Amino acid sequence: MVKALLLLALITAPALAQDTTHAAPPANAADVATVDAILKTLYDVISGPAGQKRDWNRFRSLFVPGARLVPTRQRPNEPAQAVVLDPEGYISRAGAMLEQNGFFEREISRKTETFGRITHAFSTYASFHAASDTAPFARGINSIQLLNDGTRWWVVTIYWDAERPGLTLPRQYLPPPPSDP
Numbered sequence: 325m326v327k328a329l330l331l332l333a334l335i336t337a338p339a340l341a342q343d344t345t346h347a348a349p350p351a352n353a354a355d356v357a358t359v360d361a362i363l364k365t366l367y368d369v370i371s372g373p374a375g376q377k378r379d380w381n382r383f384r385s386l387f388v389p390g391a392r393l394v395p396t397r398q399r400p401n402e403p404a405q406a407v408v409l410d411p412e413g414y415i416s417r418a419g420a421m422l423e424q425n426g427f428f429e430r431e432i433s434r435k436t437e438t439f440g441r442i443t444h445a446f447s448t449y450a451s452f453h454a455a456s457d458t459a460p461f462a463r464g465i466n467s468i469q470l471l472n473d474g475t476r477w478w479v480v481t482i483y484w485d486a487e488r489p490g491l492t493l494p495r496q497y498l499p500p501p502p503s504d505p
Contacts, residue, residue, distance in 0.1 A: 351385035356476040371428040380415050387411045388478035396485040428452040433499045443470040448497045463487045
């Protein structure tokens with residue numbers, strides 16, 4: 325009986341793990357051709373001035389079915405939490421705010437490691453209200469896991485945390501200081 329249940333679990337686990345109800349729309353090949361391209365597109369697609377609609381199908385096209393976006397949340401006097409969203413949940417939770425307010429997020433530094441078909445990017449970001457702003461209103465790190473399926477790159481997970489009092493970005497995740505002439 326135990327062997328039968330274990331076999332059933334092994335056979336059905338892959339089917340249960342794949343989310344095929346939210347298949348990604350076709351991607352622009354240039355958006356997903358390289359790690360640099362997919363990360364640039366990821367930041368570009370959520371960025372824009374107040375009142376500008378975001379291209380949510382372009383956003384969706386970056387993610388493997390079953391992908392997750394996981395912001396951390398820290399409320400006063402409570403333990404930290406991970407808020408687990410799929411791309412649709414992210415659009416529902418953040419889309420209106422991004423479109424109503426000016427929001428521009430830029431990658432300012434990156435540490436990348438690759439093994440086989442997987443890549444992990446520790447992508448330091450800065451957030452601005454306008455493209456012309458020089459001082460960010462927020463900074464943090466996106467921990468981004470990517471898959472290369474042999475034809476293109478996919479975002480599998482984005483897990484992030486932001487700077488706040490008592491938590492500043494370490495030097496190794498910031499751009500190098502300008503060199504003296």
